Amino acid sequence: MQPDTFLFDLDGTLIDSLPDLATAVNLLRSELSLPPLPSERVRQMIGDGATMLIRRALPEKAFSAQQVHRFLILYRTHLLDETRIMPGVENFLMQHQGEKMAVVTNKPYDLTLALLCELGLDAFFCVIIAGDSNLPKKPDPQPVLQALRELENTPETAVMIGDHHTDLRAGQAAGVKTCFCAFGYGNDDGLTYDYRAETTGDLLRLFPAENPW
Numbered sequence: 001m002q003p004d005t006f007l008f009d010l011d012g013t014l015i016d017s018l019p020d021l022a023t024a025v026n027l028l029r030s031e032l033s034l035p036p037l038p039s040e041r042v043r044q045m046i047g048d049g050a051t052m053l054i055r056r057a058l059p060e061k062a063f064s065a066q067q068v069h070r071f072l073i074l075y076r077t078h079l080l081d082e083t084r085i086m087p088g089v090e091n092f093l094m095q096h097q098g099e100k101m102a103v104v105t106n107k108p109y110d111l112t113l114a115l116l117c118e119l120g121l122d123a124f125f126c127v128i129i130a131g132d133s134n135l136p137k138k139p140d141p142q143p144v145l146q147a148l149r150e151l152e153n154t155p156e157t158a159v160m161i162g163d164h165h166t167d168l169r170a171g172q173a174a175g176v177k178t179c180f181c182a183f184g185y186g187n188d189d190g191l192t193y194d195y196r197a198e199t200t201g202d203l204l205r206l207f208p209a210e211n212p213w
Contacts, residue, residue: 004099005151009162010115012186018185024077025071028071029057043185047106048106050107080114096124103130106166108132116128144170144171159176159194161181163180164185167180168193183197183198183199
């Protein structure tokens with residue numbers, strides 16, 4: 001059965017936020033007299049929320065909840081310096097406009113909403129499940145299941161679309177189909193999935209709109 005409900009990860013799937021995440025990480029490291037990390041290193045740290053990002057980006061002795069808080073302050077300041085919609089994604093969203101679509105991310109809600117609004121993507125999504133939504137973060141299935149509840153849909157016709165194995169694990173555990181976005185930041189950790197998008201253009205090929213305009 002062709003999916004008619006689309007659950008999207010945010011970073012590395014809908015948006016390219018790596019430059020601004022790397023900026024905030026390296027500003028934090030600079031405050032701690034640590035050398036900057038190349039963007040490719042930061043890229044490999046994204047996908048499990050801010051706490052895990054900073055845990056990976058700092059030496060063990062330098063990590064603390066206060067540093068996570070400081071990172072979020074720095075990131076808010078640079079949230080939209082260079083972040084852009086992933087090329088080709090907006091075309092998919094426009095073709096499927098009016099269908100059931102949600103964002104399921106480990107990013108905090110206020111940052112997620114700010115990004116979606118400023119990039120003009122908020123109109124496509126009637127449901128946002130974020131990393132501070134009083135639910136366990138992905139790879140736990142609860143955010144996916146909550147999105148389905150709010151969309152008033154069942155797992156059978158839904159697909160979780162993301163670039164990280166946390167998206168695949170969350171989707172599989174929730175009983176929805178999964179689509180791995182190889183164009184993003186993460187990796188599939190050797191997991192199986194139902195669909196694979198090498199480019200954003202593949203999304204429309206995999207999930208064509210019923211009534212394209």
